[in-house]
Amino acid sequence: MSELRNARDRLVLALDVPSLDEARRLVEELGAEVGVFKVGLQLFTVAGPAAVRLVHDAGARCFLDLKLHDIPATVGHAVHAAKDLGVDYLTVHAANGPACLGAAAKAAEGGATTLLAVTVLTSMDTGELAAIGMESDSEAAVRRLGKVAVHAGIPGLVCSPWECAPLRRDLGEDICLMVPGVRPAGAAAGDQRRIATPHQAISYGASLLVVGRPIRNAADPVAAARAIVREIDEAL
Ligand code: C5P
Secondary structure, three states, X not given: OOXXXXXXXXXXXXXXXXXHHHHXXXXXXXXXXXXXXXXXHHHHHHHOHHHHHHHHHOOOEEEEEEEEOOOHXXXXXXXXXXXXXXXXXXXXXXXXXXHHHHHHHHHHOOOOOEEEEEOOOOXXXXXXXXXOOOOOOHHHHHXXXXXHHHHOOOOEEEOOHHHHHHHHHHHOOOOEEEEOOEOOOOOOOOOOOOOEOHHHHHHXXXXXXXXXXXXXXXXXXXXXXXXXXXXHXXXX
16 A cells, blocks of 8 residues: 555545646636545546646655456456556446455555455445345445455455444454545535535544545635545544
C-alpha cells in the first residue's frame, strides 16, 4: 500500500465530473488539500488514461475506480493494463469470486497498484440487498465478501464506515480499507445510505476516505477539504 504519512494522504477526492477540463480545474484547486484523486467510470469513459496522467502530473496518487466485474481472463488483462498505467489503487468486485480475484491478484504482482475489492456498495440498504437476493444484513454480506477477497490475495477492501471495525477484527490491521459513504455533519446524503462522519470512519478503522459531493458541491471546496483533513487528524 502507498504510504499514509499524514491526514491529507488519507483523503481521496472523487473526480465524478463529465470532462477532462473540469477534472483539471478540481485537481488544480484541490491538489494541495487531498492526497489521492479518484478517476471513476464517468471520467474514465470520457477521457481514458489522460485522466490518470492528469492526476500523476499534479504529483498526486490516482485511484482508478473501475469496479471490474467479468471473467478471470478479462479482469486479469484489465488489471495488467492498469498496473502498466501506474495507478496507485484499482477496484474489482469481490462478487467476481475466488478464481477471478486470484487472477486479478496475480496480474497485479510486481507493480505499484494496490487492488481493492468492492464488498457491498454504500448506496445499498436492506431493501436493495433483498431485491437482488442477498442477505439483508449488510454487515454479514460485507464480512463474507471481504474474507473471500482477502483469501484470494486482494490486499484491500471498499466498505462503508460501519463495517470497518468488524472487518479489522476478522482480517487484521494490515488490510487497506477504502471507505466511501462519508458525510461531514450536516452534509446531504444524496444516494448514499450507509454513511458516517469522517471522524467516525477513521475511528472505526478506515485507512482512506473517499469524498465526492460534500467537497465538490461545497460553496468553498478548499475549506470543505481542509475541514475533513482536520477531522481525520483529530481522529487518528
Ligand atoms: O459524492 P460521494 O461522496 O457520494 O462519492 C462517493 C464516491 O465513492 C463515488 O465516486 C462512488 O462511485 C464511490 N463509491 C461508493 N461506494 C462504493 C464504492 C465506490 O460510493 N462501495
